[in-house]
Amino acid sequence: MDDRLSINFWSPYTGYMHRRIFDTAEKIQTMEIRGAGRIAVAAASAIRDYAAELQADSMEEFSRKIQEAADVLINTRPTAVSLPNAVRIASSHSSGSVEESRAEIIENAENFIKQAQEALGRIGEIGARRIRDSDVVLTHCNSHAALAAIKKAFDQGKNISVIATESRPRKQGLLTIKELNDYGIPATLIVDSAVRSVIKDVDIVIVGADAIAVNGTLVNKIGTSQIALMAHEARVNFLVAAETYKFSPDTILGQLIDIEERSKDEVIDPGVLKDMENVTVKNPAFDFTPAEYIDLIITEIGAIPPGMAYTIIKEHLGWKLADLR
Numbered sequence: 001m002d003d004r005l006s007i008n009f010w011s012p013y014t015g016y017m018h019r020r021i022f023d024t025a026e027k028i029q030t031m032e033i034r035g036a037g038r039i040a041v042a043a044a045s046a047i048r049d050y051a052a053e054l055q056a057d058s059m060e061e062f063s064r065k066i067q068e069a070a071d072v073l074i075n076t077r078p079t080a081v082s083l084p085n086a087v088r089i090a091s092s093h094s095s096g097s098v099e100e101s102r103a104e105i106i107e108n109a110e111n112f113i114k115q116a117q118e119a120l121g122r123i124g125e126i127g128a129r130r131i132r133d134s135d136v137v138l139t140h141c142n143s144h145a146a147l148a149a150i151k152k153a154f155d156q157g158k159n160i161s162v163i164a165t166e167s168r169p170r171k172q173g174l175l176t177i178k179e180l181n182d183y184g185i186p187a188t189l190i191v192d193s194a195v196r197s198v199i200k201d202v203d204i205v206i207v208g209a210d211a212i213a214v215n216g217t218l219v220n221k222i223g224t225s226q227i228a229l230m231a232h233e234a235r236v237n238f239l240v241a242a243e244t245y246k247f248s249p250d251t252i253l254g255q256l257i258d259i260e261e262r263s264k265d266e267v268i269d270p271g272v273l274k275d276m277e278n279v280t281v282k283n284p285a286f287d288f289t290p291a292e293y294i295d296l297i298i299t300e301i302g303a304i305p306p307g308m309a310y311t312i313i314k315e316h317l318g319w320k321l322a323d324l325r
């Protein structure tokens, strides 16, 4: 094993960063690890492993280093609320001693990871009930929560098929058709701009979530809001599959959700753009879908109308996450 892995590396605060945190942060930022749920689990796992090995001479030093690591992970991508929620849950500790706090963080992180996996299973069960035999399901990007419902419906013997959007510019739709193909579910790949051409053949739309605000607004992969608009016009039910840890307590406090602007190189080859001094490129990675275009949000504790987002945050998540802001 590379013995550098056991020593501290650079951090913005104290001149070092544990390799486990650094590698995970880098993989999240470059989208080697992507998907709001997968990002959350990866961050919680990194906090767990970092806490397990962290050397500290005092409680103050231990807490400071945990907070440094938490900040580095949270700052990798600004939109998916699952990331800060997961990191705060995993890294929270109130014990008086370093060893007790270490054990508390490891337990918190492992509980979060276990509950996140169980939540996907419950979303699959609940979401599959909304998918009928012979339904054509349209999905966008690559959402494990949305695919959980689709796969469960297929497992139940429902003769479904899926239309998957390519999801420019990162083309996560290719991940989705691979997953569906390997699962044996018939899939049709379309370019994002073909949604309105096929929506008349669609029986239900199911997408994932990066964040859900207190007023039920959905934040998801760019292009989601256009799909919701077209589903609304075509009277096709538009469902969101989202674990409760993707709801945003901070929006109760008036906080706005920041839409990540990614590199223009994801949209156009720099070689093509270099001679176009009058051209700019915008590459927002997510967009907002208003609650009025959402028929149902499938969570692990039940299917709710978007107007119940406040109840989920207040009663299920509690203020503890928001209080930490």
Ligand SMILES: O=P(O)(O)OC[C@H]1O[C@H](OP(=O)(O)O)[C@H](O)[C@@H]1O
Pocket (backbone or CB within 6 Å): 034, 035, 036, 037, 038, 140, 141, 142, 143, 144, 145, 146, 172, 207, 208, 209, 210, 220, 221, 222, 241, 285
């Ligand atoms: O948690 P699950 O349902 O897998 O994914 C939720 C959402 O996260 C993804 O973002 P990105 O591809 O990481 O930018 C997509 O927007 C997807 O709908």
